[in-house]
Each structure stands twice: as structure tokens, then as C-alpha cells.
Amino acid sequence: MAETTITPLDDGPYLVKGPVKLVDADGNEFQVPGKTVALCRCGNSNTKPLCDGTHVTIGFKSKDRAGG
């Protein structure tokens, strides 16, 4: 089974690489293009739960590191 990796990008979204099924609270599946998904972390995307790049224009800042 392939591994799925979730990376909080510096000042950006959660990048999800690998097999993933993205569903809403009712269990309905979102159509996601490709095998990599960028999930909004700033809370301001107009295409939630997907990132639409708005984090850049609002100046979202976050640099999460494991073990820190």
C-alpha cells in the first residue's frame, strides 16, 4: 500500500501526496485533480477545503516543524 504524506508548507497549505479520499461532513466525495491535494490552512480560500492561493495575498505566516 502506498504511503500518504501530509506536509504543512511554509506560509501555505497542507500538501497531501499519495492515495487520499477527500469527503465533506456528510461523506460526499470532493473531486480532486491529480494525486496531490493542497488543503487550505489559512482559512481564507474561496474553494475550501482546497487552497486557491489566497494565503499569499493575505500574508499567511506559519513555519511548522516536527519536534519543535
Ligand code: FES
Ligand atoms: S492555505 Fe492557501 S488559500 Fe488558505
